[in-house]
Amino acid sequence: MAGISAPTTLIVGANDGPLPGAMEEIRCPIAGARLDVIPDASHLPNIDQPTAFNAALLANFLRAGR
DSSP states (O other): OTTOOSOOEEEEETTSTTHHHHHHHHHTTSTTOEEEEETTOOSOHHHHSHHHHHHHHHHHHHHHTO
16 A cells, blocks of 8 residues: 555544544555545445535545646
């Protein structure tokens, strides 16, 4: 993962059991990576909270375009 150089955003639902913690461990070795934890969402944050998910995704696209 340390070799990833593209702008990276990991997105996870806050209520997805141990995954928010696991995603933080994945984020750490990726330079400049972000972790967006979507409140009130489980395993499918794009379904549970589509507005918050889309905002996180759009923010990553905007960062990638710089």
